[in-house]
Amino acid sequence: MRKLYTKKISKKDQFKDLNPKKETVEFLLNYSKALRVVETRGIKFGTILN
Amino acid sequence: MNNVEITDAVLVREYMQGNEIALSKLINRHQHRIYSFIFSKVFDRDVAEDIFQDTFIKVINTLKRGKYNEEGKFLPWVMRIAHNLVIDHFRRNKRMPKFDNSGDFNIFSVLSDSELNIETQIIKDQIENDVKELIKELPEDQLEVLTMRIYKDMSFKEISERTGVSINTALGRMRYALINLRKIIEKHNLVLTN
Numbered sequence: 001m002r003k004l005y006t007k008k009i010s011k012k013d014q015f016k017d018l019n020p021k022k023e024t025v026e027f028l029l030n031y032s033k034a035l036r037v038v039e040t041r042g043i044k045f046g047t048i049l050n
Numbered sequence: 051m052n053n054v055e056i057t058d059a060v061l062v063r064e065y066m067q068g069n070e071i072a073l074s075k076l077i078n079r080h081q082h083r084i085y086s087f088i089f090s091k092v093f094d095r096d097v098a099e100d101i102f103q104d105t106f107i108k109v110i111n112t113l114k115r116g117k118y119n120e121e122g123k124f125l126p127w128v129m130r131i132a133h134n135l136v137i138d139h140f141r142r143n144k145r146m147p148k149f150d151n152s153g154d155f156n157i158f159s160v161l162s163d164s165e166l167n168i169e170t171q172i173i174k175d176q177i178e179n180d181v182k183e184l185i186k187e188l189p190e191d192q193l194e195v196l197t198m199r200i201y202k203d204m205s206f207k208e209i210s211e212r213t214g215v216s217i218n219t220a221l222g223r224m225r226y227a228l229i230n231l232r233k234i235i236e237k238h239n240l241v242l243t244n
Contacts, residue, residue, distance in 0.1 A: 015086040020102045025077055028106045032073050037114045044115050 058124035066113050073113075077106065080125055084132055091136045101139060105132045177242050184234050185227075192227035195220050 034048045058076065065072035084105065089098040108131050112118050118127075185193055194213060198204045206224075210217045235242060 015090060018086045018089050019082050020085045020099055024099055024103050025081065028077065028103065028110065029070065029074055031107065032110045032114075033070055035110060035114055037116075046111060046114070 059120055062113065062118065062120070062124055066116060066118070073110070076124070080128065083125070084128055087129060088132050088136060092139065097139065101132060101135045104135050108135075180240065180242065181231075184231060184238075184240075187234050188227055188230055192223050192230065195223040196227040196231075199224055 031048075036047050036049055038045050038047060056075070058079075061072040061076050065076070081102075085098060085102050088101045088105075089095070092098050092101065105128060109128055185196060188196065191213075195209055198209045198212065199206070204212070206217050206220050209220045213220065215223075
């Protein structure tokens with residue numbers, strides 16, 4: 001019998017360790033901290049503070 | 051013992067009140083499900099990363115503007131945003147197919163200078179003048195709709211208001227204008243391409 005060298009990965013295992021990069025999450029948190037929303041005459045403006 | 055998990059609704063409220071740590075908790079709690087969902091559709095780590103980022107930028111913008119309402123649940127809402135962005139991604143790719151510049155394929159063979167040279171500009175002007183003459187053969191109502199839509203860049207809503215007909219009638223007139231224009235072009239054996 002032919003020896004099997006490969007193992008079929010189940011769909012569950014395929015997506016088991018999937019997470020966004022740490023840098024992406026950090027970017028989002030920094031973006032959130034920098035974003036300020038100002039309301040002038042009923043209109044809301046978003047500004048990014050450095 | 052304080053073992054009770056804070057609900058999403060509480061974290062969202064805290065974040066909207068200025069607590070940035072609440073966002074960090076929300077991302078950590080749901081990042082795996084959202085990222086896996088995106089990846090399961092696009093099968094590309096980089097694209098999934100971009101869509102994940104855009105999803106949360108939308109979430110942040112909406113929450114900071116106070117536009118979020120607690121009618122639905124937080125996670126299904128974020129998933130819906132991600133789902134819409136995945137659709138946008140595929141739509142964009144359909145319009146602009148990506149070219150993989152590897153192997154024998156040369157990317158420059160599909161790139162061209164979009165600027166018209168003098169010759170093609172003259173041909174383009176000539177064609178536009180010919181089309182202007184041809185549309186004069188259309189029935190008055192179709193000509194009116196076509197002119198407003200193509201040359202005046204009006205929406206069908208504006209056209210219907212201006213002409214006093216329903217939007218569907220305006221759409222129908224536009225459709226017949228194009229069909230008839232094709233017939234006129236065929237009748238005259240014209241080739242309107244440069």
